[in-house]
Amino acid sequence: MTTRGGVASFVREMRETPLWTEWDVRHVTTHRDGTALTKIAIAARALVVYLYQVLAHRPAVVHLHMSSYGSFVRKYVFELIARGLRIPVVLHLHGSDFRLFHDRGPRLLRAAIRDALRGAAVVVALGEPWAQALRGITAEARIIVVCNAVRLAEPVDQRTEQPVRVLFLGEIGERKGAFTLLDAWQRMVRAxxxxxxxxxxxxxxxAVEAARKRIADLGVESTVEIRGWVAAQQVPEVMRRAHVLVLPSHREGQPMAILEAMARGLCVVTCPVGGIPDLVGEDCGVLVPPGEIEPLATALEQVVLDGALRARLGAAAWQRVRDEFDIDVVWRRFDRIYREVIDEHR
Structure with missing residues (x-):
């Protein structure tokens, strides 16, 4: 699976756990990066494969990963099919703008979203703020919180002279705070x-080219490198070379990049938006207000110049992943969810 995004990362991790084999999971890909024609073809093929799987193999439970816009449409159709066949559905919500997607949608779409939430046996939210937002859409859904998961890795060595390597990993644009970061970086370098x-x-x-232009305008070309998208198999190597992950998002779900960084003992600088506060507390990262340049510049200066602080926050982040977000903890949570849902629908 080479599709980008949190859902693809989650599925890749779960493939390597006993959950996949013990439940004989059959994964149906409904989306792939590419042209509009490619996406339509993948969605059409997925519907055929899904129909075959549910009719021929009659699964005990259907686990759907749903986000906004096209993802909602695809997965709502799948959910309706499962419900029509009396197969319980675990609806796993991703996407930072789902509540906004509901609130701004036409009346018919809002009704469909409410029906999707109410019709699922369980709705999985990635964090308590998400759960509260979903309860604001409908109080009739059964909503539980299960955070994303990651596999622990060997912690990076935070002992370094210079340079300290800072990593931004994600879509380059306003939502992830990339341009706020570049402005803050210039101030940090000067300070x-x-x-x-x-x-x-x-x-x-x-917005890769726009970012390159901003870097040139700011005069920080000697300290910033812009690279294209990093494939999933390259992420571990990129993170092994880093000391700090910075993700100053304005809106966010529960970014796998942060979990992957914490699992490697990186120091994380981010914003308390979406599901991030469920991952990063003040004892294992640095939280700054979204969209504000000066606090971000100050935070970057602190973690760049203070190696002891960087090491302490990185070690605490690694410990928190081990205790709460390790893949071996989370797959067992889904195993219990599946069993409970099946028992309830007998």
Missing amino acids: AGDPAAARLLVAGDG
């Missing part, structure tokens, strides 16, 4: 007084 102290790698797709 630190040593252009050799740190290097920033911006890895992702989106």
